[in-house]
Every structure is written in C-alpha cells, then in structure tokens.
Amino acid sequence: xxxxxxxxxxxxxxxxxxxxxxxxxxxxxxxxxxxxxxxxxxxxxxxxxxxxxxxxxxxxxxxxxxxxxxxxxxxxxxxxxxxxxxxxxxxxxxxxxxxxxxxxxxxxxxxxxxxxxxxxxxxxxxxxxxxxxxxxxxxxxxxxxxxxxxxxxxxxxxxxxxxxxxxxxxxxxxxxxxxxxxxxxxxxxxxxxxxxxxxxxxxxxxxxxxxxxxxxxxxxxxxxxxxxxxxxxxxxxxxxxxxxxxxxxxxxxxxxxxxxxxxxxxxxxxxxxxxxxxxxxxxxxxxxxxxxxxxxxxxxxxxxxxx
Numbered sequence: 001x002x003x004x005x006x007x008x009x010x011x012x013x014x015x016x017x018x019x020x021x022x023x024x025x026x027x028x029x030x031x032x033x034x035x036x037x038x039x040x041x042x043x044x045x046x047x048x049x050x051x052x053x054x055x056x057x058x059x060x061x062x063x064x065x066x067x068x069x070x071x072x073x074x075x076x077x078x079x080x081x082x083x084x085x086x087x088x089x090x091x092x093x094x095x096x097x098x099x100x101x102x103x104x105x106x107x108x109x110x111x112x113x114x115x116x117x118x119x120x121x122x123x124x125x126x127x128x129x130x131x132x133x134x135x136x137x138x139x140x141x142x143x144x145x146x147x148x149x150x151x152x153x154x155x156x157x158x159x160x161x162x163x164x165x166x167x168x169x170x171x172x173x174x175x176x177x178x179x180x181x182x183x184x185x186x187x188x189x190x191x192x193x194x195x196x197x198x199x200x201x202x203x204x205x206x207x208x209x210x211x212x213x214x215x216x217x218x219x220x221x222x223x224x225x226x227x228x229x230x231x232x233x234x235x236x237x238x239x240x241x242x243x244x245x246x247x248x249x250x251x252x253x254x255x256x257x258x259x260x261x262x263x264x265x266x267x268x269x270x271x272x273x274x275x276x277x278x279x280x281x282x283x284x285x286x287x288x289x290x291x292x293x294x295x296x297x298x299x300x301x302x303x304x305x306x307x
Contacts, residue, residue: 020109027113034124038263049080050295054184079138081293083266094280129242137297144302153186162303174253191255195230201239203248208233249305259299
C-alpha cells in the first residue's frame with residue numbers, strides 16, 4: 001500500500017513559515033488612511049500623560065534699561081491614557097499540514113493580518129463619528145462642541161462644531177471656524193491658513209474630490225465661481241460603521257499642525273509561530289498594544305452635515 005509523503009517540520013519551517021508571514025503582512029497592510037487623521041507616536045511606557053498649557057499671551061512694552069518681562073506658561077489640565085493589549089491566534093492543524101491545505105492556511109494568515117489592522121482602524125473612526133456625542137476631549141466636553149471652556153476667558157467658549165452640509169458653503173464655514181479657534185486666553189490661533197485635510201464617508205467622496213480641484217468650477221455654483229479651497233480629500237470607508245443619522249453626511253476638516261489627538265503604538269504587531277509538541281499543531285499568534293487619546297479639541301472641526 002502506497003503512502004503519501006508527510007511534510008516534516010524542517011520542510012515546514014523552510015517553505016511555509018516565510019510565506020505565511022508574508023501573507024499576514026499583506027493582510028496587515030490594508031487601507032491606513034485613517035492614520036492621516038491622528039498624530040501617530042511610538043510609546044515606550046505603559047501610560048502616556050499629556051498636559052495642555054496656557055502659553056504666554058503677548059510680549060510687553062519694556063522701558064529703556066529695564067529688565068526683561070517674564071512671560072508665564074501654566075498648565076490648564078492633564079489627561080492620560082493606558083495602553084491596552086489586543087491579541088489573536090489561529091491554529092494550523094497537523095492534518096492541514098499533512099494534507100497540504102495551502103489555500104486554507106494562506107486565507108487564515110491573510111485574515112489574521114486583516115483582523116489586526118481592522119481593530120485600531122475601527123476604533124479610530126468610532127472616536128470620530130462619536131465625537132459629536134460620547135467621545136470627549138480632555139476637558140470632558142464632546143470632542144466637537146461649541147462649549148469648550150477657556151481657562152483665562154471664562155465668558156468665552158471654544159468652538160469646533162458646525163452642522164452645514166458638505167459643499168462650498170460647508171467648507172467655508174469649517175475654515176472660518178478653524179481660523180477662529182481660540183486659545184486659552186480667548187484669542188484666535190492662525191489655523192487653516194495652508195492646505196487642510198478633508199475627511200469624508202464614501203457617500204461624499206466624489207463631492208469631496210471636486211472641492212479639492214483648486215481653480216476649477218465650484219460644484220453646484222450658479223455663477224460658475226472658481227474653487228479657491230486648498231484641500232486634500234481623504235475618504236474613510238469605515239465611517240459607514242456609524243449608525244447615527246449623520247452616517248452619510250459627516251465630514252471633518254483638520255489642520256494637522258495643531259491637532260492634539262494621538263494614536264500611541266506601544267508594541268507590535270508582533271507575529272510568532274510555534275508548534276505544539278503534544279499534537280503537532282502550529283499556533284500562529286499576534287499581539288498589538290496601542291491606545292487613542294484626544295488630549296485637546298483644537299485643530300479639527302467636525303460637521304454632522306445635517307444643517
């Protein structure tokens with residue numbers, strides 16, 4: 001009776017481990033446009049703390065021969081985040097290896113990579129579309145709000161929320177809001193003077209791209225006005241995960257130089273493959289440690305687009 005050859009461990013290590021790791025990497029390298037919305041940082045500690053400051057207001061007129069005037073910086077508040085570990089594993093049985101079920105092994109590895117990539121992606125966009133309600137900045141106010149408290153201007157409030165639908169008027173309103181962002185002294189910060197990023201759901205991708213065509217005709221312009229907006233449009237398909245009424249109408253305008261929302265990567269993703277000597281199954285495991293933190297509300301304007 002003839003017997004089919006069984007792949008031994010040496011052959012597995014030499015031929016399949018590199019291939020499966022490569023396929024995991026392909027699955028991992030999916031759409032990462034969401035990272036353009038966040039300040040990405042590597043972390044070497046379990047906990048990251050961010051302080052918000054009142055910066056010096058203006059320099060002071062100084063008489064001849066007088067000492068320099070001391071300008072003070074003070075802390076408004078501090079906020080912190082603790083990184084969380086996320087893990088996953090798949091099992092390739094001895095029988096799968098013996099029977100050379102390569103398609104199934106490859107699909108599992110690609111899928112494991114996609115699962116690792118999807119986790120922070122889904123968390124990132126959830127913070128965005130929940131920013132009108134439950135996602136809060138460090139001041140304990142909804143991320144996109146017109147009532148952010150200012151330390152040295154108690155009668156004024158910071159505002160990074162609009163409701164105008166996406167279009168020429170909506171972009172104009174967002175840029176006016178962005179350029180009117182107030183510091184803790186209640187004075188404007190010159191945001192949005194250069195190219196800003198526009199993040200949209202798939203339903204607004206075409207309109208968003210039209211609004212980036214600087215010098216071309218503005219969409220739906222009755223007077224054939226030329227487009228003067230300096231934008232980069234970034235569609236984020238996962239914004240469709242939003243179940244609220246603003247799912248198809250939401251959009252966000254951001255000056256990346258000033259935004260204070262962070263994606264901290266603490267570890268990984270790490271990929272490891274071990275074979276259990278008791279059953280000859282191969283366990284492929286992944287660990288990823290990271291966190292998101294909205295330390296400050298400035299730098300991004302959000303719109304529900306609902307009017």
